[in-house]
Amino acid sequence: MHPWVGAGPEDQRHILSELGLKSIDELFASIPTGVCVDGLDLPPARDEDWIRRTLGNMASTNVAMDSMACFLGAGVYRHVQPSIVDAVLSRAEFFTSYTPYQPEISQGTLQVIFEFQTLISRLTGLDTANASLYDGATALVEAALFSHRVLRGKRNLVVVAETIHPMYRRVLDTYTEAAGIEVVVVAPGDDGRLDPATIIETAGDRACCVVVQSPNFLGIVEDLPQLAVAAHDSGALAVEVVTEAVSLGLLAGGGSLGFDVVCGEAQSFGIAPGFGGPHLGFFACDSKNLRQMPGRLAGETVDENGSRAFCLTLSTREQHIRRAKATSNICTNQGLMALAATVWLEAMGGSGLRELATSCFMRTEELKRRITVLGDPWRIAYPESPTFNEFLLVGPGSGAELVKRLASEGVLAGVPTTDWGGSWPDGLLVAVTERNPATDLDALVGALERLS
């Protein structure tokens, strides 16, 4: 048999005779017949050219984000994509290697991970960051489980803001249910922000952590220092989740404001918005809890010649060595996407990131101002609360209706909150980034005016 070519009929006969079986069906006899499909009703096979043409035609009926003025966000953001990101990413040394962690042959990859950790550490204001996780939602789950471990499993309650991304909360529910951890949700106040007194009341003396998102799902910036104090007064860890990582270019990371964990989604750093990902989770904590941190960690050391070198560190706590007693079930990282984020951040630089974030903020403020001038029937849901680059817009109809009517006006105006429920008004989450030129803002305001 050829290693790269599938087994032909002759090979199959040979394998079956070696196994002492008469047919392929006999090989799979242990699968209950009730779950087997009895033949697939498929059309005849087509040639490659037909398939390309037909699927290409189907794909061209999709509306691409870049094809009209686009204000979609709600956890996935469109930012500049310098060519250098893909140029480095697509190098075969990075792109094709699998589990490239052996220090003898993988100094490049290990150095990238080390740099990624350093960048996340600086942005979050905490002194330890891991090599990355799958996405923001699983990073948040890991933060909850981490808090449970740090408090030695004595506190079984996770207090979570209603204003974290609703999909993150569903992932949290899935994990915590299996782990026997209770989750209680705290609704925001009338201004869309969390009230520290409500946090303290809800947490009592049973919470292992208080999880808040800032900017929150409604785009609103929370009062992090007060919330950290509230969590700590309850004896719980304070966890911040960030879904729009670019906000860290303008807003201080929770670590410098008293938070014990800052985690979230770094898709904004050089990863194009795509249906189903890939995304990029990050996780940072205080080094005093280093040994409870999930995932991998690259460290800097010296080799036998005294030269600077990198290697994985604390692997002894991971699943492949510690099995069931491992710190977490994460035994990998999102390597290629962490590379994209690292190259993107290094291309931007500190001042570049700040400029980019400022530009997002200014454009959003400009749009908010123009919508306020427009007035009835359009209004901004929480006009007094500070936002970064996203806000909730309420208009004549549900968010789901509005997005369709505005799309027919040539604008992808935002993500409807209609199907997600929540204690806030049904409307559209409108996200503005540096990828929205003034003409996009004109298009949206014009469309809103026509639908007034």
Add this chain to the structure above:
Amino acid sequence: MSIPDELKYGRSHEWVKTVGDSVVVGITHYAQDQLGEVVYVELPEVGNTFGVGDELGTLESVKAVSEFLAPIAGDVLEVNERLEDEPNLVNDDPYGDGWLVKLSGSAEGEDLLDAAGYQEFLDQESA
């Protein structure tokens, strides 16, 4: 491998020394040798209660993380706080400054080995 006569031994390689009406627990010279250089020691909280064979904490070396178990039942009276900054004491002085935990209770009546018994146990294990 040194195995002091005055101590009692558990089959998971802990030693027990009676001091008044409490006991001091550590790991044996053999155990620290098997583990290699200890880089971190995770100790229980003072006041917690453990049964025989319960996990008291973990010892992390450069190549593995291992649990150490309670050789007798009791409450944690004291932990060796020096190990936080000097985990190597477990290697350098396993029967002295490298002690791990002080427990209330007594080794009396527990299923422990004396020095000769532990030596025999090691011989069997390595046979």
